[in-house]
Amino acid sequence: xxxxxxxxxxxxxxxxxxxxxxxxxxxxxxxxxxxxxxxxxxxxxxxxxxxxxxxxxxxxxxxxxxxxxxxxxxxxxxxxxxxxxxxxxxxxxxxxxxxxxxxxxxxxxxxxxxxxxxxxxxxxxxxxxxxxxxxxxxxxxxxxxxxxxxxxxxxxxxxxxxxxxxxxxxxxxxxxxxxxxxxxxxxxxxxxxxxxxxxxxxxxxxxxxxxxxxxxxxxxxxxxxxxxxxxxxxxxxxxxxxxxxxxxxxxxxxxxxxxxxxxxxxxxxxxxxxxxxxxxxxxxxxxxxxxxxxxxxxxxxxxxxxxxxxxxxxxxxxxxxxxx
Ligand SMILES: Cc1cc2nc3c(=O)[nH]c(=O)nc-3n(C[C@H](O)[C@H](O)[C@H](O)COP(=O)(O)OP(=O)(O)OC[C@H]3O[C@@H](n4cnc5c(N)ncnc54)[C@H](O)[C@@H]3O)c2cc1C
Numbered sequence: 001x002x003x004x005x006x007x008x009x010x011x012x013x014x015x016x017x018x019x020x021x022x023x024x025x026x027x028x029x030x031x032x033x034x035x036x037x038x039x040x041x042x043x044x045x046x047x048x049x050x051x052x053x054x055x056x057x058x059x060x061x062x063x064x065x066x067x068x069x070x071x072x073x074x075x076x077x078x079x080x081x082x083x084x085x086x087x088x089x090x091x092x093x094x095x096x097x098x099x100x101x102x103x104x105x106x107x108x109x110x111x112x113x114x115x116x117x118x119x120x121x122x123x124x125x126x127x128x129x130x131x132x133x134x135x136x137x138x139x140x141x142x143x144x145x146x147x148x149x150x151x152x153x154x155x156x157x158x159x160x161x162x163x164x165x166x167x168x169x170x171x172x173x174x175x176x177x178x179x180x181x182x183x184x185x186x187x188x189x190x191x192x193x194x195x196x197x198x199x200x201x202x203x204x205x206x207x208x209x210x211x212x213x214x215x216x217x218x219x220x221x222x223x224x225x226x227x228x229x230x231x232x233x234x235x236x237x238x239x240x241x242x243x244x245x246x247x248x249x250x251x252x253x254x255x256x257x258x259x260x261x262x263x264x265x266x267x268x269x270x271x272x273x274x275x276x277x278x279x280x281x282x283x284x285x286x287x288x289x290x291x292x293x294x295x296x297x298x299x300x301x302x303x304x305x306x307x308x309x310x311x312x313x314x315x316x317x318x319x320x321x322x323x324x
Contacts, residue, residue, distance in 0.1 A: 003132075004028075006027050006133075007134070007135050008135065009031030009109070010137070011079055012136035013031070014046050015078055018077075018108065018109070025114070026115075026116070035121065047079070049096070055069065055096070066092075078105060082108070085100065088278060121142050123148055163318050165316055167284045172309055172311040173310060174307070174309060177199065177200065178199045178305075179197070180193045180196070180197055181259070182194050182195045183196070196273060198258055199272075199304050199306035200255075200267030201253070205305060206253070206269040210241050214238060214242055218291040218293070236290045240252075252286060252287025258270055273285055273286065274286050285301070288301075289318045290316040290317070298315075
């Protein structure tokens with residue numbers, strides 16, 4: 001069989017190359033970084049996770065994403081193997097140390113003899129018309145290739161949404177108010193005391209936070225974002241709060257399955273933080289993507305009990321864009 005061209009050395013491209021090699025099929029895997037960087041990647045590593053370190057639920061008995069994980073594991077998936085190697089405590093979710101994860105994928109790909117890695121931007125016009133090609137260039141496809149895809153597939157059919165949750169230094173969290181617990185105590189064996197850090201809000205604190213959040217000035221949409229509607233699965237918190245006072249309490253701030261050990265009660269609302277690196281020195285605020293101004297975010301989030309003195313390694317963001 002002729003070899004296969006795979007454009008893009010992200011999660012999808014690396015998995016495709018790995019699966020082909022398992023079947024004795026040779027491929028060329030093209031990755032344009034570091035020669036050409038994207039707006040979000042910061043390293044030259046293959047399979048760099050640009051945002052959340054979570055692969056969502058790993059529950060293969062009751063969740064569709066968890067079932068998909070299990071199916072991939074049974075197919076000897078490289079991505080799942082790397083994720084399991086880099087796994088961090090995150091309750092029933094699968095979260096990873098992003099650096100360990102991508103290093104582990106890169107090592108496996110470079111050691112595999114049937115995978116020929118070429119570090120260059122690839123476009124369809126550089127390949128013969130009958131070449132076997134897998135396009136796996138993800139949401140930040142280079143502009144030359146997106147132009148070609150747009151012609152093939154039709155304008156405005158491609159869009160991406162980006163959500164960045166703020167990341168906090170663990171040592172700056174006040175544990176006289178916050179506590180470790182997984183929702184419904186579904187811990188991983190990695191952290192028996194609880195995989196999430198929880199910050200509780202009573203009714204007044206929640207109401208004040210919502211008032212403050214909804215009155216925040218947000219970052220202007222870029223010209224290329226204006227025509228793109230919000231993606232419901234990836235909405236900024238202030239936009240959720242504007243849809244109704246209780247929306248966040250039924251979304252990222254839901255308190256169910258959690259008991260505050262300082263009061264022995266279920267809080268009115270909760271902010272959950274998930275481990276972000278293997279050293280457990282960083283935790284991200286789950287579901288707290290936001291378009292509020294960076295200059296205001298620290299003050300806003302320091303209103304949350306337990307985060308009064310929080311130091312931030314990264315502030316939140318949200319963007320959306322038609323690729324073409
Ligand atoms: C800012 C941002 C935030 C995101 N947040 C999340 C999130 O929180 N959760 C989530 O599940 N998903 C998120 N995503 C989507 C995320 O990108 C995907 O989940 C995942 O990375 C998709 O894997 P992929 O292999 O399709 O693409 P990628 O991992 O992006 O890999 C594509 C690769 O192709 C390369 N490439 C592009 N064009 C060319 C070319 N012409 N020639 C050669 N190489 C090329 C790129 O450099 C890149 O390495 C986010 C995406 C962005 C951009």
